[in-house]
Amino acid sequence: MDSESDLPPYSPHPAPTKTDLSAHTATLGDNATGPFVTLKVLSRVSSPRSPTFRDGEAITGSIEVGFPKPETVEAIEVGAECRVWDSTYYTILDGDKILDVHTTVWPAKISSPSSNSPLVSSPTTKHRPEKLQGRLSFPFSLELPRQLTLKKGMTATQYYLPPTFRESGSPFMTQYSLVARIRRGIFHTDYQLSMIFIYAPSLQPSPAAPLRQTARLDDKHLLGIEDESEGWMTLNPVVIQGTMFGLRPIQMEVTLSVAAPLSYTSGSVVLCSLTLDSADGEALDLLSSPTIPKVCIRRQFYSPPYKFHADDDVAHAVWRHKESSMQTLQKRYLEGEIRLPVDLKSNCVFRDFTISYSLAMLPFEAAGFSWQGKHEPFLTQAVEISAC
Known part of the structure; x- marks a missing residue:
């Protein structure tokens, strides 16, 4: 069998x-x-x-x-x-x-x-x-x-x-x-x-990192990547190229980190952190505004027999500026959270269809900035969702 x-x-x-x-x-x-x-x-x-x-x-x-x-x-x-x-x-x-x-x-x-x-x-x-x-x-x-x-x-x-x-x-x-x-x-x-x-079957999410569990039990602030690096997964940096106001070319490196392990429960909060690095200070100030970076949890449906494939974004990150000891004139730091809906279904692999989830960083949109490339996610990372 x-x-x-x-x-x-x-x-x-x-x-x-x-x-x-x-x-x-x-x-x-x-x-x-x-x-x-x-x-x-x-x-x-x-x-x-x-x-x-x-x-x-x-x-x-x-x-x-x-x-x-x-x-x-x-x-x-x-x-x-x-x-x-x-x-x-x-x-x-x-x-x-x-x-x-x-x-x-x-x-x-x-x-x-x-x-x-x-x-x-x-x-x-x-x-x-x-x-x-x-x-x-x-x-x-x-x-x-x-x-x-x-x-x-x-x-x-x-x-x-x-x-x-x-x-x-x-x-x-x-x-x-x-x-x-x-x-x-x-x-x-x-x-x-x-x-x-x-x-509603449920996955068994892996436990959070020890320090984050302790912080949650003690009702403390949730810990960031500087406090507990082993509790985070840092994804490969993304290099964004574009122009400012249609005249000046700019280049920026964006690094996304997300709370590990990559297994979450519906209704929970996914912590994330963003680092933006560029020699262009004006572009850095513009694109590090909390309303500009777009990171979401994306759900995918597949049905090969029907040649069916559909994506929908079920939750988006909310960002805020973060003061960091590593901050320089060429770097900005944001911390954020993604609140998962309580009615999300668990990952599922069944005979004629699949339900899966991924973390996706979408192209930045800001007045005065245009990027070079297609309107596709800068990066995606598979994650697992467990129904609560």
């Missing part, structure tokens, strides 16, 4: 406490006058509309059924499914579903009915339809696998489960759902109820 050798490590989040959970419900039918099925799920409170689960978290809840009169029931099941669709809502992978994890809660796990919820006929075999009447509730718990194996021809490849994904303009989407089924046997129509949920 082949495997993705460069897959990032995954680590489960701590189990949420009861105070962290919210209930989501969906109902089929009228629970006042007719047969009904209610699916109740407990999840994190990160989405008001859909339950949300991380890798390593159990999906827990209950199925409540109500039958005013005896109803033939063969089995009551609940399952978690994942489908991958293309833009025309046809599946792009072999088979209809890439994931189907389900459990039978009745008859295998039936509990004693209350006095006002009589069981008309006690089940004696799992395969024989029985009749149920009244209100009954069945708890359930499902665990999603962290990985699955997909086959293409004679090759089997293992992947981590992809996140819920639906972006404007993308030719594909992934959708997870919980499905409750009341199987009623032959000559009877099954009852089926679905609830969409969000799946």
Whole structure:
């Protein structure tokens, strides 16, 4: 079996406490006058509309059924499914579903009915339809696998489960759902109820450098590159060439440093530092203004089968001047931070699509300055994002 050798490590989040959970419900039918099925799920409170689960978290809840009169029931099941669709809502992978994890809660796990919820006929075999009447509730718990194996021809490849994904303009989407089924046997129509949920796998970010961890715990100012050089990665310098006011050619060397390791959590702050070096003092003053340097976190979507590639900048650096003992007439120093959105998805490598991130320095734009070159990033550096 082949495997993705460069897959990032995954680590489960701590189990949420009861105070962290919210209930989501969906109902089929009228629970006042007719047969009904209610699916109740407990999840994190990160989405008001859909339950949300991380890798390593159990999906827990209950199925409540109500039958005013005896109803033939063969089995009551609940399952978690994942489908991958293309833009025309046809599946792009072999088979209809890439994931189907389900459990039978009745008859295998039936509990004693209350006095006002009589069981008309006690089940004696799992395969024989029985009749149920009244209100009954069945708890359930499902665990999603962290990985699955997909086959293409004679090759089997293992992947981590992809996140819920639906972006404007993308030719594909992934959708997870919980499905409750009341199987009623032959000559009877099954009852089926679905609830969409969000799946957000998370990477395990590497720990920050020791001094920065101590500063954070002690509520001190975050440390710069001069205070803790081993906690930073300095990228190769970029040489910018251009003209001032269309007359005077200038050259400037720009060096970007970023907090290491290059693995960050959504909702966190990425620290960065910028050094500008030039013999032209006027150009140095102009381009070292905090509003001029453009550094961002860029997200990339790839789908080779669809020849699809899209980039979008999800967060930008905010700069300020920094006094430095190394400062000279030919150098300026800026320190900055990039605040990552809380809803960023983790890096993902899946069969027909990839989600990745990079740190990008974009061309500087300033009145009176024009650079020589294409409108492309001066530099890019791959980074990893972990969903919080």
